[in-house]
């Protein structure tokens with residue numbers, strides 16, 4: 450799969466088939482994660498791959514926004530040492546895992562880590578030494594049904610060239626089209 454295809458196809462999946470994900474695939478996902486960019490090339494990450502049903506079920510009970518972990522075949526817990534850019538580094542690794550999963554036909558969902566009230570409990574549960582942050586928990590499994598990416602904000606709505614152009618927040622697509630046309634024809638674009 451081409452990179453842009455994976456980016457377009459990736460979406461959060463919260464329902465999974467009762468079918469294991471091969472170890473080699475989980476290793477490939479972590480391999481994708483570890484290849485992410487990191488500030489100052491510190492690579493502060495560690496990845497805990499959970500495949501034991503009882504741990505997945507315990508996390509489903511502990512993590513209010515990750516109850517569907519009780520269906521997932523695996524969960525990749527992304528941790529980072531508490532360095533200056535831990536959150537950016539860990540998030541880059543997480544996104545790599547999501548895109549690599551899409552490439553393999555796997556469904557995933559990014560479950561929040563940092564800032565969540567359960568973070569300390571998750572770290573303790575996994576025997577993580579002091580000095581590490583919980584970045585994310587990626588639920589992994591075979592999607593139970595075919596689904597597509599949610600509607601995203603349009604390119605025209607989010608792109609700015611050379612300076613930030615303040616745009617009125619208008620949801621009516623007809624008005625958006627007229628405004629986009631007007632912006633395209635504005636003197637600064639000619």
Ligand SMILES: Cc1cc2nc3c(=O)[nH]c(=O)nc-3n(C[C@H](O)[C@H](O)[C@H](O)COP(=O)(O)O)c2cc1C
Pocket residue numbers: 459460461462463514515558559560561562598599
């Ligand atoms: C930092 C972050 C934290 C998230 N935490 C959760 C979460 O705890 N539980 C959940 O079900 N989804 C979580 N998500 C997934 C988002 O809900 C999802 O990406 C969003 O609804 C857009 O849908 P999409 O992923 O299908 O494009 C999180 C996503 C990000 C980036």
